[in-house]
Amino acid sequence: MRVSSLRTALPATLVALSLALAGCGGDDSKPKSDDSKPSASPTPEVPATWPLTGLEAKDGQSVALDHPVIVTKIDNSPNSAPQIGLSKADLVVEELVEGGITRLAAFYYSQLPGDIGPVRSMRASDIGIVSPVKGVITTSGAAGVTISRINGAHIKFFQEGGPGFYRNNSRHAPYNLFTSLQKIAKATEDGKDARPADYLPWGTEADFTGGVPAATIRASFGGSHATNWTFQGGKYVNTNSNAAQGDRFQPDTVLVLRVKIGDAGYRDPAGNFVPESHFVGKGKAQVFHNGQVVEGTWSKDKLSSPVTLATADGTALKVPAGKVWIELVPVDANRGSVTYGK
Template sequence: MGHAGDMNLRLLAVAAATSLALAACSSSSDPAEKPAPGASKGTAKPLVEVSPLTGKAMKKGRPDNPVFVVKIENTDGGAPQYGLDHADMVIEELVEGGLTRLAAFYYSSLPSKVGHVRSLRTSDIGIAGPVGGQIVASGGASGAYRKVEKAGIRVFSEDGGAPGFSSDPLKVRPYNRLIDLKTVNRKAKRTRIPGPYLPWAPASGAKAAAPKAGAATTPAPKKATAATVRFSDFTTTSWALKGGKWVRTNGHAEAGKDFKADTMIVLSCRVGDAGYTDPAGNPVPETVFEGRGEARVFHGDEVTSVTWVKSGLKKGLRFETADGKPYRINPGHVFLELVPKDGGGVTLG
């Protein structure tokens, strides 16, 4: 594939009698899974790569495009949100005024209509960096652009003349910008993906390595079928478990086409000052998406408390249980909520 780091995304498909075994290396702190017992040179099938964003095998091979990270408005003004049902992963982040914005990741599918597209933030370095994501935004402060580009992240911005932008005739600026990712991809180059975004569990259908009930230092998972994620006094995101998927109940997506999460993860993050204000004079926050903090993993009706660890802005996430053991995420579509450590939180229902 041309880059040694891309080997981090591969898995070995063994004979039909043997389940798929991951060979996806992430970092020195998250070693590769060993091939399943019984795999041999005579029984192995061709290598199949694993999606860095879902942990699932890419049976048709790697897409001929980079990972695009589209910044999407997340208020009534930008409703409806288009294209979320085609995203591989979604992250909600804090912006100025106590509001939030979405960063939707597209790799396996490139929709011709995504939006409504808004501006980037310096927080996006830590969000897009782990998979070499290329950011699609309608604009942004000059200082934010410089920091993002200095970090080595490519930006396709309408302000910078990027192709594929159009106007929604039913909306007004700045809430009317749409993007055709197929058009953007004609100007993009497939880039190196350092490794998986999350530490994926084996794709054999087994559950993630949840802590055992009754363990002395690790609490058992709690039960929940609803949750309220609080970002500020002005913004909360409500969730419900429906048909085995976690879905937003107060989201702004096009009817019937919201992102459906196999796993929803709430991460408590430190929030700093980006160093500039928006046109209304509001200080712009910067989510520090590195270090470590508390996290809750929602999968099915179980909620597991773990610690998230991210050793650098461009590093992938890993998780630890209370007794220091690795915790892996079931392959599938994941929604990450980056809530402020101070002032944010989650309530189970």
């Protein structure tokens, strides 16, 4: 009985063992993975840059904020001295107003000063200045015709009586209106973080070539005003600035754009002609950087279009990343001129 049981069990055991060994051997009919193919390289991350300077943001810092670009109209006559908060601007545009003087459109985005001023009125020229980045305007107000045109361009503005505005009683009117851009920014928050478009065609130091020496600049707006610059310590210094010491805007680049001047369609309270800088179309451009200047042209298809720049031979001209002061100098020789020297 024992022998008979052993003989019967033995073949079954051998069959089970054969099946187990076959399972351990794997299935050679399955395709083998091809490890010879190179793995895909990760796409390099494009550094985040600020739209008004082209500068790279610090690691982990967002350039899509919950407030728009805030453009503040600042008086630029000697009566405005000392201007407050100008050093924190990302970019500044100087434009002609009545009486042969100028006014500043100071752009704020990456940082917002608690106090800024003296705040003055806006002009129709500001439509072409502000709309490319869909900014809002901080202003003391404007003539009725100007407000109508600003509203028609769908540009939001904040004026006296709005958030943060106050009168500094140590100064005389109308040069005593100030505001807090931090409070204005809170009033513009809509819960959506968005990065504005680049204001200029940004580049690097390597893109700026072919310049000639230009250590001093004089941008004349006609009348009694000219803005003077000297290249010192890698920056341009405004030698007749109205800003407080230690609170001056010191640009890496001064960009001069020659513009046509038209009639804004009304007179100021003293009966003076009110000019309008036409920041649309095309004209001559001069890029002053690192103590040199490159000549070229600028163009803007529409008031809301960004500025494009080109060299004399038509090659795209880029502005090295950094702070920029833009001079909208009248092309009319009777109203404006630009000179520079070594």
